[in-house]
Amino acid sequence: MSTLLEVSGVSVSFDGFRAINNLSFRIADAEMRAVIGPNGAGKTTFMDIVTGKTKPDEGRVLWGEKSVSLLKMSEAKIAQAGVGRKFQKPTVFEDQSVQENLLMALKKPRGWFPVLSYRPSEEDLAKVATLADDIGLGDALLRKSGELSHGQKQWLEIGILLAQEPRLLLVDEPAAGMTPEEREKTTDILVEAAKTRAVVVVEHDMEFVRRLNCKVTVLHEGSVLAEGSLDHVTSNQNVIDVYLGR
Amino acid sequence: MNRSFVARNPSVLIFLALLALFTLGVTVLSEGFGVGMISTSFVKTLGKTLCLCLVAVAMDLIWGFAGILSLGHFAFFGLGGYMIGMWLMYERTRLIVVDALAQGSMPPTPQEVVDGIGNQIFGVVGSSEFPLVWAFADSLVLQLALVVAVPGLLALVFGWLAFRSRVTGVYLSILTQAMTLALALYLFQNDSGLRGNNGLSGLQNLPNVTASQDVVSMWFFWGSALALGSGYLLAAWVVSGKFGSVIRGIRDNEARVRFLGYSVEAYKLALFTLTACIAGIAGALYYPQAGIINPAEIAPIASIYLAVWVAIGGRGRLYGAVIGAAVVSLLSTWFTGGQAPDIPLGFYTVKWVDWWLVLLGLSFVGVTLFAPQGIGGLVDLISDRLRPDRHGADLGPDQGSLREKEAHK
Numbered sequence: 001m002s003t004l005l006e007v008s009g010v011s012v013s014f015d016g017f018r019a020i021n022n023l024s025f026r027i028a029d030a031e032m033r034a035v036i037g038p039n040g041a042g043k044t045t046f047m048d049i050v051t052g053k054t055k056p057d058e059g060r061v062l063w064g065e066k067s068v069s070l071l072k073m074s075e076a077k078i079a080q081a082g083v084g085r086k087f088q089k090p091t092v093f094e095d096q097s098v099q100e101n102l103l104m105a106l107k108k109p110r111g112w113f114p115v116l117s118y119r120p121s122e123e124d125l126a127k128v129a130t131l132a133d134d135i136g137l138g139d140a141l142l143r144k145s146g147e148l149s150h151g152q153k154q155w156l157e158i159g160i161l162l163a164q165e166p167r168l169l170l171v172d173e174p175a176a177g178m179t180p181e182e183r184e185k186t187t188d189i190l191v192e193a194a195k196t197r198a199v200v201v202v203e204h205d206m207e208f209v210r211r212l213n214c215k216v217t218v219l220h221e222g223s224v225l226a227e228g229s230l231d232h233v234t235s236n237q238n239v240i241d242v243y244l245g246r
Numbered sequence: 247m248n249r250s251f252v253a254r255n256p257s258v259l260i261f262l263a264l265l266a267l268f269t270l271g272v273t274v275l276s277e278g279f280g281v282g283m284i285s286t287s288f289v290k291t292l293g294k295t296l297c298l299c300l301v302a303v304a305m306d307l308i309w310g311f312a313g314i315l316s317l318g319h320f321a322f323f324g325l326g327g328y329m330i331g332m333w334l335m336y337e338r339t340r341l342i343v344v345d346a347l348a349q350g351s352m353p354p355t356p357q358e359v360v361d362g363i364g365n366q367i368f369g370v371v372g373s374s375e376f377p378l379v380w381a382f383a384d385s386l387v388l389q390l391a392l393v394v395a396v397p398g399l400l401a402l403v404f405g406w407l408a409f410r411s412r413v414t415g416v417y418l419s420i421l422t423q424a425m426t427l428a429l430a431l432y433l434f435q436n437d438s439g440l441r442g443n444n445g446l447s448g449l450q451n452l453p454n455v456t457a458s459q460d461v462v463s464m465w466f467f468w469g470s471a472l473a474l475g476s477g478y479l480l481a482a483w484v485v486s487g488k489f490g491s492v493i494r495g496i497r498d499n500e501a502r503v504r505f506l507g508y509s510v511e512a513y514k515l516a517l518f519t520l521t522a523c524i525a526g527i528a529g530a531l532y533y534p535q536a537g538i539i540n541p542a543e544i545a546p547i548a549s550i551y552l553a554v555w556v557a558i559g560g561r562g563r564l565y566g567a568v569i570g571a572a573v574v575s576l577l578s579t580w581f582t583g584g585q586a587p588d589i590p591l592g593f594y595t596v597k598w599v600d601w602w603l604v605l606l607g608l609s610f611v612g613v614t615l616f617a618p619q620g621i622g623g624l625v626d627l628i629s630d631r632l633r634p635d636r637h638g639a640d641l642g643p644d645q646g647s648l649r650e651k652e653a654h655k
Contacts, residue, residue: 051505079507091502093495094641095648104491110507112516116489146641146653164506 002065004029004198005168010049010059011222019045020056021222027168032194034209034230035202037219038243043202044088046219047170051085052078064167080110084166088173090153094146098137098156101145102128105163128163135159135189151182158189169199175208187211206230218243251486258482261565262475269471276467278460289463290535295575296470297532298555300477302571303564304521304528305552307481310561311490312517313497313646315415317549318404318422319525321429322397324544326526327533328433329396331446332380333389334534337453339366340384370444377439393530394523401522402515409511409518414500415645423546433541445540449533463535470531474568477524481564484520493517498642554610559620562652566622573621578602618651626654 007025011018020042027033037043048054050061052075061070063081070078079085093101103120106127120128132138135155140148145156154174161169174190175183190212193199203209209216209230216233218225220242226233233239252259272292275283284292301323308314343362347354354362364374382388408421436442452462484490495503496510504510533539552571559570580586581602589596598605613620641648 053501074509075504076507076509079505085505087502091499091643093491093498093502095494095498095653096491100491104488104495105506110509112489112492112509112513115492115508116484116487118488120488160506 002029003027004031004064005050006060006062006067007046007050008060008062010056010061012045012049012054012056019222020049023059023219023223025217025224027198027200029167029198030194030196032191032199032212032214033201034212034214034216035200035219036204036206036209036216036243037225040221041219042222043219044172045222047085047172047200047202050078050168050170051075051083076110079164079166082165082167084161084164084169086157086161086169086171086174088176090150090157092145092148092153092156092160094144096145097142098132098145098148099125099128099141101156101160102131102163105160107163107165131159131163134162134192136185151178154178154182154186155189158186158193162193167197169193169197171199171201173203174201175203175205183208184211206234251483255482255486257563257565258479261478261568265471265475265478269468272467273464276460276464278458278462278464286460286463289467291576291579293463293467293470293535294532295572296467296474297528297535298575299568299571300470300474300528300531301525301552302555302559302567303474303477303481304524305556306561306564306567307484307524308517308521309553309556309646310563310567311485311497312493312514313644314514314518315419315553315646316422316518316521317419317546317553318426319521319552320548321426321544322401322522322525323529323532323548324429324539324541325397325400326393326529327539327543328440328446329389329392329526330530331449331533331539332383332440333386334449334451334453335367335446336363336380336383337386338448338451339363341453342366368441371436371442373436377437379439390530393526397522397526397529398519401519405515405518409514412511423549426544426549427546430541430544430546433544443540443542445538445543446533447538449539450535450537452534466531466535470535473527473531477527478564478568480524484517485564489513498644498647500644554606557610557620558613560622560652561620562648563622563625565625566620569621574606578606581605618649 003026005025005027007023010020010023012020023042023046025046035043035046045054049056050070052070052073055071062068063070068081070081073081093104103124106124108118109115129138129141132141135158137148137152137156137159140152145153148156158171158174171190174186178186187208190199190201194214201209201212215228216230217227218233218239225242226236226239272284272289274280276289277284277286278289301319305316305319308316308319340359340363343359343366344354347358347362360376361374364376368374382392404425408418413421432438433440434443440446450459450462455462485493492503492508492513496513500510555570555574556567557570558574559568560566581598584599586598588598617623619626640650641653
């Protein structure tokens, strides 16, 4: 499998604090990866760098077959290139219906001029309806997303990501604040998504990571501490010392 | 979702019908074309009010829908007025000068005519040369184009600089205030080329028109009504589709929109420029009815009033902006015009000319605290729209985002 995203030798510091320290990471085309690590390990900063929110002090971030550098691109351009991001707190457009949320995310021209005259076709609406069914919101299409429960908002945000048809999904703590049933459904959605694209899941919950059944990267103080299967990394003495032992 | 535009936005049809009815009513009652129950000066007041409603619609687009609290839109409004005022003044003065020179024995050369006009217009600021900005003043078509182009270009340049640097929230508001203040101060100077603090005057007299003001005022009234109707329709169309979704998304959660792949800056810039153009058109219709424009019109306070109108009317709904601008500006005319009866309290007499601003300030605070949906929220009582119960949470993390009390289910 070819490499989709390659992060190499990336460092970034905030006011002298090194949040990311010579971090290297790579993920293939259709791969699921869990990233774990204690608080302050740099998980969110890592996502910020990939999505263009934070510019690193040094290092390279290369994308796709042509190995394009993401560092010179704006957030919007990176998103258009195929990187989708889910925030820790569910962030959907609460004043708009589920349908409007999904329509906005559908992979279509993003410039303001084509958008001005865009009207959804039957096909687009059908696509949105299917997507809503997939994330369990088929009956809630016309409801304002602000009325949805916490778990439903999390799904809607995943749905928004899927509608973008990204090649890489960055998901920050998708199961936070969910009931056990909701967690199970979330796992299913993510595993399904990883069949056709790369998915990076940042998560604290070991049970959840185990269910994802994928390769795990452990971050500590801004760099990779260990990488491999969950059983492999949990038996690693370093990992036990800094993370699991506490 | 795929129903027609009107079916999805019944308020547009209702608004246009009411506007047409109002226009017809005023026409029938006017001095120029009807029974004469409404004086010409009041027709002008109503016409000017329609222009203010139009600029309020522009303000609602940028603030109510995109969450950008611009406190500089009266700069664009004033620029539109200046652009049309230049032609009106030039052309009328030219006719006078040509008439005067025709009395002489020799027919005047074109240069003599131009010099004569220059003397007439700029004598008041001790000059007679035409500054560069008047280069197109002899052409109505070009000046009409400038009504849209000048505010649009200023908005484009200002917006590009501000949005590109990701200036948001209160900082952007301050920046827009600085812009309008700087423009006003510049125009106050005699050598700015627009007659300093004298401004442009006599704009109510249309060149080559012999009709009385009774008739001319109605022309402008109709023009203003037409502009408001088209502007409202355009605004409703812009916010009805996906563009509307995106800008409301920007209002509530800018970062999310960015990570969806939309270039937030481009959207803000497009909308900012569009609203500046609408404001310019509104100004170009307003000042011929007012008769005079001077730099005081674009003082920072004017743009703040604009935000107050939209807030009192109810932001985020277009008819709210229209209602707010109409009610507050008409009330303001009534109170400050000395028509409101004073209230004698024995020890003190409340004179509304002095106390109107206090009343306006209190109602602004009252509306933001207790009824953020404004006057437009009264419509919800009829249409049974409910407020969501969000336990006090606003609809987004951004500063311009809709508040719980402004939203509806």
